Amino acid sequence: MSREQIGATIDIWKKRVIDLAFPRRCPFCDKPVKPPGGLCCARCASIPVPVGEVFCVKCGKPVPDEEQYCEDCKNAEHDYSRGIAVFRYRSVADAIYRFKYLGRKEYADYFGVYMAERFEKALRDGTLEGLPDLLVPVPASRQRMRKRGYNQAALLAQAMNRSLPKELRVPMETEALQRVVNTAVMRTLGVEARKKNLKKAFHVYGNSVRLKSIMLIDDIYTTGTTIDACARALREAGAADVTFMSLAIGERM
Numbered sequence: 001m002s003r004e005q006i007g008a009t010i011d012i013w014k015k016r017v018i019d020l021a022f023p024r025r026c027p028f029c030d031k032p033v034k035p036p037g038g039l040c041c042a043r044c045a046s047i048p049v050p051v052g053e054v055f056c057v058k059c060g061k062p063v064p065d066e067e068q069y070c071e072d073c074k075n076a077e078h079d080y081s082r083g084i085a086v087f088r089y090r091s092v093a094d095a096i097y098r099f100k101y102l103g104r105k106e107y108a109d110y111f112g113v114y115m116a117e118r119f120e121k122a123l124r125d126g127t128l129e130g131l132p133d134l135l136v137p138v139p140a141s142r143q144r145m146r147k148r149g150y151n152q153a154a155l156l157a158q159a160m161n162r163s164l165p166k167e168l169r170v171p172m173e174t175e176a177l178q179r180v181v182n183t184a185v186m187r188t189l190g191v192e193a194r195k196k197n198l199k200k201a202f203h204v205y206g207n208s209v210r211l212k213s214i215m216l217i218d219d220i221y222t223t224g225t226t227i228d229a230c231a232r233a234l235r236e237a238g239a240a241d242v243t244f245m246s247l248a249i250g251e252r253m
Contacts, residue, residue: 049087059083080228090251111159115160136215176209177230214239223250
């Protein structure tokens with residue numbers, strides 16, 4: 001057995017010991033994963049609902065078979081060129097809430113596997129036209145980072161990259177795009193209120209995004225106002241193209 005194989009075997013056993021001593025929680029029932037060593041309980045594996053094969057060609061929301069665009073994108077101009085998503089929001093809403101607000105950072109490993117699968121599929125079927133130059137997580141404000149201790153979008157980007165084959169991994173940029181305004185929580189806001197809330201909320205520092213194709217990463221896409229605000233700031237800073245990927249997406253048709 002080579003040194004590399006020995007090292008890999010040791011890493012596997014270390015992971016097994018850690019999983020037994022400190023079992024990770026299932027994203028859906030929030031109980032220790034059964035059987036141990038997995039990322040999700042076997043009985044919970046069917047809970048998350050994928051977006052499916054028919055989705056809006058702009059934002060990635062599920063649409064009826066005969067439609068190309070969702071109702072939101074029929075009536076809106078977006079600052080990004082294309083978006084994709086993994087799950088329908090309602091099926092993973094509770095899991096995202098715990099991941100985002102209750103410190104369940106370990107859920108990112110599970111989510112990252114499915115984000116990587118969706119990313120690879122989008123490359124194969126042409127939904128994405130080639131690898132982006134940079135992954136840019138939608139940033140959290142300094143106040144939220146102090147309160148929460150982490151940015152869930154950055155955890156998702158890292159977990160997705162880890163789950164991708166090495167040749168498909170994309171460099172991540174976490175410093176260029178900053179949220180300079182501590183915006184109000186937007187779960188209960190309408191579209192216009194969201195736009196007002198996010199006006200001048202993001203700023204790009206430095207030249208790292210200039211002439212680059214950027215993929216924004218976020219946990220939830222609803223109306224697109226957050227992604228649009230980020231994309232606008234990136235384009236104003238010289239980004240050549242902006243796409244996005246979200247873990248979950250709304251289901252309005």
